[in-house]
Amino acid sequence: MAVDFESAKYGELTVLSNGAPRKSLSLMLFFGPQADQADVFQDTAPFATSVLDGYNVCIFAYGQTGTGKPFTMEGTKEARGVDFRTLVELFHMINERQKLYQYDILVTVLKAYNEQIRDLLVSGSQQGSEPKAGVILF
Known part of the structure; x- marks a missing residue:
């Protein structure tokens, strides 16, 4: 399982499973690990x-x-x-x-x-x- 932080800049966070999107979350604001x-x-x-x-x-x-x-x-x-x-x-x-x-x-x-x-x-x-x-x- 992984999180696609790159998509967060578009207001959506995607959880990936084996490289495929598993769940997407819409966000008002998100801070990545950096x-x-x-x-x-x-x-x-x-x-x-x-x-x-x-x-x-x-x-x-x-x-x-x-x-x-x-x-x-x-x-x-x-x-x-x-x-x-x-x-x-x-x-x-x-x-x-x-x-x-x-x-x-x-x-x-x-x-x-x-x-x-x-x-x-x-x-x-x-x-x-x-x-x-x-x-x-x-």
């Missing part, structure tokens, strides 16, 4: 503006176990992920607008695993505990 943290953030950065314009925003990483969701969202100290970069952008924009607006920010970071939701910002939170309402960054 994409880095900056590439992913560049396409998600407009969500920070949407938050400051009053919209609720959810950045959701979905995929099989072992596909890199925590790395994409959290990253490392050297290669920060989407959540860190989004917060930096968000607070940068708040600073730029501080003479025009006052913002109250509430951020919730949740992890859904085995049908349980865990709030990652509450120390010692138990799986299945109720998350607080707010902006949700997965």
Whole structure:
């Protein structure tokens, strides 16, 4: 089984089996294995503006176990992920607008695993505990 990443630039991802197309998926956005943290953030950065314009925003990483969701969202100290970069952008924009607006920010970071939701910002939170309402960054 293989994935045809080349077709992804046309909005379709094709799963190949013995070289023949087995399943095709239509995509709004896709990042191949060569994409880095900056590439992913560049396409998600407009969500920070949407938050400051009053919209609720959810950045959701979905995929099989072992596909890199925590790395994409959290990253490392050297290669920060989407959540860190989004917060930096968000607070940068708040600073730029501080003479025009006052913002109250509430951020919730949740992890859904085995049908349980865990709030990652509450120390010692138990799986299945109720998350607080707010902006949700997965």
